[in-house]
Amino acid sequence: MTEPIRVLLVCRYPLYRLGLRAALGGADAFDEVVDAATGAEALAVAPGLEPHVVVVDSNVVGMLLADLLLRLQQACPSARVLVLVSVTDEHVFGEGVPPAAGYLLRECTGEELLAAVCAVHAGEPVAAEDLGPLLLAAYDSMKLTMVSHGEPVREPVQQRELTAREREVLALLALGRRNRDIAQELFIAENTVKNHVRNILDKLVLTSRVEAATYALRHGVTGERPGDARRA
Secondary structure (H helix, E strand, O other), X not given: OOOOEEXXXXXXXXXXXXXXXXXXXXXXXXXXXXXXXXXXXXXXXXXXXXXXXXXEEOOOOOOOHHHHHHXXXXXXXXXXXXXXXXXXXXXXXXXXXXXXXXXXXOOOXXXXXXXXXXXXXXXXXXXXXXXXXXXHHHHHHHHHHXXXXXXXXXXXXXXXXXXXHHHHHHHHHHXXXXXXXXXXXXOOOHHHHHHHHHHHHHHOOOXXXXXXXXXXXXXXXXXXXXXXXXXX
């Protein structure tokens, strides 16, 4: 039986916080849902709660988002963080801000929040499709930072060196699909999807599925459609 999920909500707005609690509180998947209005409150509650997932609104009160995420990592190393953002929240992807397990639009529905928390808890990354421009900007910033710091940057392979199946998987990553969803759409095993993702990251010199999705958006790989490749 799956272990019930403990969730810590961090949001400055009382009414919105109440809505978040209501969206998660009635679901059987959740054991305990605790909320905090400020970063300081969240850090005080987190060690005792030992949350599986921390849902953080990007407009944190009392400290920078980067500081809160870093301190949450220290206080609860096993917790996964889902950040609620708007399409204008560029600071969420700024230099020095630790990457989160997922990014969801603040305007999401209760069902979308529930699905995102469960996905993040299961180890699946979450990135709302409307955040594409922000992810692209963050990817470019990361590359520029590496160059300015004198770090060696491996050149990625040309897109044509990806197999047809890898391009299909990459296109679905850009749509925010999870491994399970990709496996179902392409009629292949979930472990096969994992292998394809690993190969894609290696060939394109990327470190995460979010970076892979960003690459796909920038290079137009989202035009691929399941069925274009021969079955693997």
